[in-house]
Amino acid sequence: MSRLPVVDLPVINLLLRCSLLAALVVMGACSGDARPFEESIEVSQQELATLSVHPPANEVASFVDDAGEPQVFPLFVDVGQQLQFSIRGVNAAGEQFTMSGIDRTWVVSNPEVASMSANGLLTSLSEGVASIGVSIGGIDSTFYTVNVRNSSIDTIAGIYGDPSAERCLAEPYTALGLFLDGSTRVLDNVEWTVSDPESAFTKNQVANTIDLVAIETGSIDLIANVDGAQSLARSVVVNDSLTKIEITPSEPRVRVGETLSTTALGVYSINSNELRFAITSNVVWQMPENNGAASVSNATTTAGLVSGINEGSTILSAQCGMNGVVAQVPVEVVANPNLQGLAFQQSSPVSLSLATGTYELAVSTGSSYNSTYDVSTKTATTWEVTSGTNVVSINKGSDEVTISLLSVGDATVQVNYGNYSATITISVK
């Protein structure tokens, strides 16, 4: 008979003590960087040739000059400001792509002026100049110069963006400020207004960029106000290029109690080209008042969302401008089988012991119970004991409906909701 090796308890105790001691000795002694191995493979797989680092685009003061050439101002930031840098790579074929900035070897030429996290977040520490770069798998990027200098705005230098706009198509604009230290910086905290709110509106102000949506053709002034003191207007010509609006789907069909998203595409004739752009959130959505069948939303995030109210039909329109382009489609609101009839959660009859005391009942619209369409506690739902009132009583609360078991016998409970009713038999034993 063979025996397995046996280790006695004192030895185990000793081994555990020694292991613990050794573990304590080696803990905290870890070092080494695996990142160069990963980056080396990343460089090879992406055939990376060159690297560049970039601050957020909306922090860089730039504009297109009269010759159509983009002009970029040096980047100035205040002390304490943070900028999230990103990395762009170019492969051997000359294709440009964005690379992750996470856990990289970022380089700051002047650590007293700015610090850089491993994930590319720059924090300016003191006034001065710092150059920012990154190294990936042995490839060094070009450097980006950041000037750290506290200053205040002197005047608004300009509002930059497309000098012309198309109707109901959002165009981004940015304001640049001339600061007391002579620098030109992108302005945030700008309050934007338009000269004629009937003809245009602004939306989606993100950091220092605003979207202008012109509704009427002609000319509109976009005005930037900073600190309530500085103000500058920029004239934008609104072209009459919108030829048609297309609503999708072309024949919306929605169930009662449900919603359907519709979208608007603007068809533009620009330089003899027919171009289509999504303008769902820039048009005015309408339905005939008191149509009773459906309604439509104009809220920014739900623009074009049709809600079915009652069976019937109506017209959905999307309009750009008071006397502008309008599209109309018929909307049909059809019956919702989930809303027809009433069904109890429980099968009838329900047999209960008198000792149970109370019992919850639930009912939904539809041919079978569906918690999504539960109407048990709705105001329009009424409950009654049609027979056996000495057997059970109904308690309708705000979040549940229960019956109280009063005595042995049979009872019938009826529930009514709209044009529908249903009954259930309760047998108490």
Place this chain on the structure above:
Amino acid sequence: MRWLLALFILMGSMSAEANRFYGEFQFGVAGVRHSELNFYPSFGSVSAGLFVQKDIGIEIFADAGIAHYSTSDVNLEVKEAAGVALRLQSPATRNVSAFVLIGFVSYLVEQSVGDGQGVQLVQERFEGARVSLGLQQRLVRYPGLLVAAEYRHYNSDTQISVDSLGLSVRVHFK
């Protein structure tokens, strides 16, 4: 290789101490995984140790890479390793015993990535813990010799950890 030479000399010098000193040679295949690539380089390892108590020993060890492993134009090798460890082993039953080693290791990993137009070489030294588990069998015909199978793990708390399986021969000096 200098580690190997030094250890052989050390082992030779220790042979005068009866039954307390031991030396070991191991051949192993390591497993390293990073960047969704698996590498299996091979290595040789020598150890020299001293039992300070029954079944408790302290040893130094050194590894040298034997062959790198290539995949997807990437070559990786555990170039060298060295460290100290505490050996804890169970009493032998029918000449078989289990052992655990725990200690400190410093290991050098080399990776080259080449696509034919140039090779990018990365070398990095890692330091961390070594943990080994194994079984050893004392040979009846040669009581001073043991053969062992061992799972070894080098952990530096980075993506580059090394797991290996090895076979070894151990000599207890008389």
